[in-house]
Amino acid sequence: MSTSVQVPKFPAKFSLKPTFNITTFSETQFVMDAANAAFKAEQNSKYGVYAKYSIMALLFLIGFFSNGGFFLGLLLAIIAFVVLTGVTTFLNYLRKKAYDKMNQAQWDHTLDTAYKVSEVINGKGYGFGDWTFFCYNSNGCVYGDMKQGDICGLSKENIKEVMIEHVHLGSTSVGKSESKTKGSISGSSIHWGNGFSTNSGSYKGKTVTTSIENTTNHYEWRLDILSNFMEYPKISLLFADDKEGEAAAKSIYAVLKPYINCYK
Incomplete structure (x- = not known):
């Protein structure tokens, strides 16, 4: 990165190449x-x-x-x-x-x-799978689109609200059934073989079917940044439901969320 690159003034919408080379x-x-x-x-x-x-x-x-x-x-x-x-x-x-x-x-x-x-x-x-990226510090943030080359920069004063949510996307289930026959046989003569059976007594039994189902719930971390900048009033970020995704979403939330002075 060239040392001649300077931090642009926010808020602003600008192009990637002339601003950051x-x-x-x-x-x-x-x-x-x-x-x-x-x-x-x-x-x-x-x-x-x-x-x-x-x-x-x-x-x-x-x-x-x-x-x-x-x-x-x-x-x-x-x-x-x-x-x-x-x-x-x-x-x-x-x-x-x-x-x-x-x-x-x-x-x-x-x-x-x-x-x-x-x-x-x-x-x-951070980079995202839709070819966008998001950078931030304690003074504001930058959101860019690699395909279009457009960038939005917000200062901390422009950010009016930051919302974080653990979103349930749905669930998938995998099931398995097992059948077992339990019973008893009484009588004087029983023969099994050659594809047939004979029984002079009686057979009593029942079939028990056991169903086992494993359900997996799917989540993602969603972060919405609301601002008073007309060009980009809302920036939405999606993070995976893992330790890294959770840590990233909560870190951005903690740094950028506006401070509300209750005693003002």
């Missing part, structure tokens, strides 16, 4: 290289599907109009389907790998930006 995704070479590779992999995957069915149709027609007729055409089409399915599966694998690399490049650049901005304002920073 940091590029957006479209201006960052390694991110664009990964994005272009993902685009090419996507195109190759689509072309592979088109080629697959075109070759199948062509081979079917060749076989159909030859001496082999319909069955030869069908056989050739099936062979082409089996072989080319392997090719398209491999192309889909390459597409997934390319998109994973692109997402990783965008994530790395988002985290790097959060770190650099937090250094400028002498605070802490």
Whole structure:
């Protein structure tokens, strides 16, 4: 980070590059290289599907109009389907790998930006999965969008309320049932074998079914920052329901929440 970068005056809405000398995704070479590779992999995957069915149709027609007729055409089409399915599966694998690399490049650049901005304002920073970042200190905060390159800066005086909530997203259940038969047999002769049974007495019993269900509840930490800045009246942040997410949300809440003087 260049030492010439100065902390801008808040509140303000400004652009990422001229203010902090940091590029957006479209201006960052390694991110664009990964994005272009993902685009090419996507195109190759689509072309592979088109080629697959075109070759199948062509081979079917060749076989159909030859001496082999319909069955030869069908056989050739099936062979082409089996072989080319392997090719398209491999192309889909390459597409997934390319998109994973692109997402990783965008994530790395988002985290790097959060770190650099937090250094400028002498605070802490976090990156988020929607390619936004948030940095803060005791004097205010900065919220930015890596795709658009827009940044909002708020001073502590602009922040009118900070709300934190542990939100229940829903639950998932996994169940299992087990059945057991309990009973008794009375009589003088019982035989089991060869798929049948004989009993000169009587059999009494019942089947007991036990159901076991495990339910998992899903939560997230949600932080809302309300301000009197017209450009960004509300900033919403989502954190994972783990120790790190909880600590981050509560730390931001504690630092930025406005002080209310009850004796004023």
